Amino acid sequence: MSEFGASGGRLHVHYRLSPGPGESAERKLEDIAWEQTVEVPRELPSAAVRQSVVGRVESLRATGDGRWDGVVSYSPDLVHGDVGGLVNLLLGNLSMGTGVRVEAVDWPTETLSWFSGPNLGIAGLRRMADASRRPLLCGVAKPLGLETAELARLCGEFARGGADFVKDDHSLADQPTAPFEDRVRRCLDAVGEANARTGGRCRYFPHLPADPATLEHRLDLLDELGVEGVLVLPLVCGLGTVRHVATSRRLAVLGHPAFTGWMLGAEHGIAPGLLFGEIFRLAGCDAVIFANPGGRFGWSLADADDIVRRARRPLGPARPAFPVPAGGVAAESVPEWVTRYGLDTMLVIGGSLLCRDDLAAATAELVAVLEDSAVQSGH
C-alpha cells in the first residue's frame, strides 16, 4: 500500500480474509475478483472481458492467525467518476458475503482526480475558525424535542463561550418542535449575536437532511442565509449526495457516522480508517465524526487511531480532513484525547457541556484547555 495515496495504474484493494470451515482462501479471493466485476459463471466471459474487467489477484498470504491478506487489482475504468460506482466496486455485492474486510486501497491517480475531496479541509476550517494550532471545538444543539428558541439559545451560549462551531444534533431534521428553516434562521442569528458581542467567529452548521425532494431548496436557503457548513449523514443520504453538496456549493461538510456501524465488523466489512478517513473524505467531507472509544459506542482505540491517521494522510488532490471524536466524549477527558490524537483534531462535545449550569463558561474553560494543549505541545 502506498502511503502517498496513489498507485499510478490499477486500483489495488487489500482484503483481510477469514475463510470459514472448509473454505479456501485462494478461491475466496478469486470469487471476490469475479463478484465485484462480472458476476457470471467462470466459463462465460470472453478472453477480453476476463483480461480487462475481472479483478486480478495480485497476492495472497497467510497471516498466521487463520486469516489471510489478499490483494486484487481492478481497472480504474470500472468506476468512471461516480462515487456510487466506487462504493459498488469496493463494497456492493461483497457486503452480502462473509469473512471479508476491505482494509486499504491503493488509489490510482486517475481515480483520485475524479473526487476533489473537501472544500476546506483542516487548513480551511482553521482559517474559518482563526485558530491555527489548537484542536477545534464543536458544540451540539440538542436534544431533539427542544423548541427552536431553546436550541438557538444553546447555540448562542456555545458561541459566547468561544466554540469554533456548533452543529445540530443529527436527529434534528424538520420536526414540528424545530422546523428546518426556522431553526436555521434563529440558530444562525443567535450565534451571530453572540459573535458580535464577543468578537468571536463561531459558525453554526445545521444538519442538512439531504432528501432530493427538498435538497436544492434547502441549499439555496443556506446560501441566502450565509451558512458556511453543514452536517450530513453520508450513508443515509448516499455518498453521491455528499459529493454533490460539496461540489455544487462551497460549504464545509461534517460527515456523521450514523448507519455505518454494521460495516465495521472485525471479520466482515471495511476498516473504519478507510471508510471515514478516505472514502468519506474523497466524497467531500472536511471533517469526519467517529464514535470515540470509551464513549457510548464500543469502537477500539486501534480503529480510532487509524481513522485519525488516514483522515490526515496525503490522498491525491483531496485535502486532509479533521478527525472528529464524538459520541460521549467527557470534557474532562479532552487533554488525554488530544495527547493521543494530536492537535489537528476537532472535538464534538454535547452532553458533557450541556449538563453544566453555565454552558458558556463551561465552553470557555474547555477552549482554554485546548489553547493550553497547543502551547504545551510546543507548536
Next chain:
Amino acid sequence: MSEFGASGGRLHVHYRLSPGPGESAERKLEDIAWEQTVEVPRELPSAAVRQSVVGRVESLRATGDGRWDGVVSYSPDLVHGDVGGLVNLLLGNLSMGTGVRVEAVDWPTETLSWFSGPNLGIAGLRRMADASRRPLLCGVAKPLGLETAELARLCGEFARGGADFVKDDHSLADQPTAPFEDRVRRCLDAVGEANARTGGRCRYFPHLPADPATLEHRLDLLDELGVEGVLVLPLVCGLGTVRHVATSRRLAVLGHPAFTGWMLGAEHGIAPGLLFGEIFRLAGCDAVIFANPGGRFGWSLADADDIVRRARRPLGPARPAFPVPAGGVAAESVPEWVTRYGLDTMLVIGGSLLCRDDLAAATAELVAVLEDSAVQSGH
C-alpha cells in the same frame, strides 16, 4: 405486531436483543430508546422532552436462548415525512452498537401515509407484462465489460424468448465500454425490435446510477425514450433518492441488495424481511431483489421466506411488491423455488441462461416452465 401494517398511534419497534456478558437487557433496551432519540445523559432532558421524545419501553421478555424480545414505541412526529429520518430513527446510531436486531415495526397510519410506496406493485407490473398469473421473468444484460452492441443483442434475445423484463447488471453504470445514454438507447431499440417481431411486451429496465449530479438529466432522458422502469441500488444512492425517483416519475423501480449485507447479521442489524419487504417498499420499490439461498450468497431460507411474505403483506397505502430471488438462481431449479415462494414472484436469471448457446430458446423454455407452474397451481 399487527399483520395489517398499521398501529394507529405510535411507531412500535420490535428489537431482538443479544446482551453481551454482564450486560443487562433492561438497560440495553432503555439505552436504545435514548440513543435513537435524544442522545444525552439521563439527567438532561426536561420532563416534557422525556415524555414526548424519548422512546418508551413497552415490553421486554426473555426468549429462553439468552436473547430478549423488546419493544420501544416512538412518536411518529420524530420522523416527519423524510425517508432519511425514518432510516435514522430505526437504524442510525443503533448501527454503531452491538447485539440489537430490528425485527419488525408496527407502522402508525400517519407514518405510512407519508410514504406512498410503489407506483405499480405486483398488479401493475403484471399489467405491464400482460401476465396475470404466472411468475414473471427478468433477464440480465451482463457481464460488465461487454460493448453496448453485445449488451443490446442479449437484451433482444431475452425479449425474443419472451422474458417479461430485462435489466442491466447493477455494475453497469457509465463505463467507456457501454456508456449510459448509448446503452439505454440501443438496448431499448433491441428489445423494441424483438417485441415487434414476436408481438411480445418485454421491457428493458436500465440501471440508474442515481448520482445527484446526473440524476435529473438521466431521468429526463429515460422519460423522453419511454423507459418504464429502472434498477436502483437503494443503499448506495440513499432511500430518499429511491423515493424521489418513484414519486417524481411514473417509473417501475427494482431495488437491488448491493451494500445491504452488513446489516443482515443474526445478532445485529435488521431482519431482511423488514428491510426489503417493508422499508425498500415504502421508499418506492415495486420489486425487491434478494440473494436467493443456495446461490452465490449464504442467505437463509427463513430470511428468504420472510422477505417474500413481507414484500406482499398489506402495508397501508403501499402496494404489494414482487419479491425477486436472484444471485445465482439456476434455470433448472425454478420450479422448486416457485413452489416455495408462490406465483407472485419475479425471477432474475442471468448467468444460468447466458451460458446456454441459444439464449432466446433457453428463455422461452423457462417462460414455458413458469406458465406450467401457474396451470399446475390450479389458478
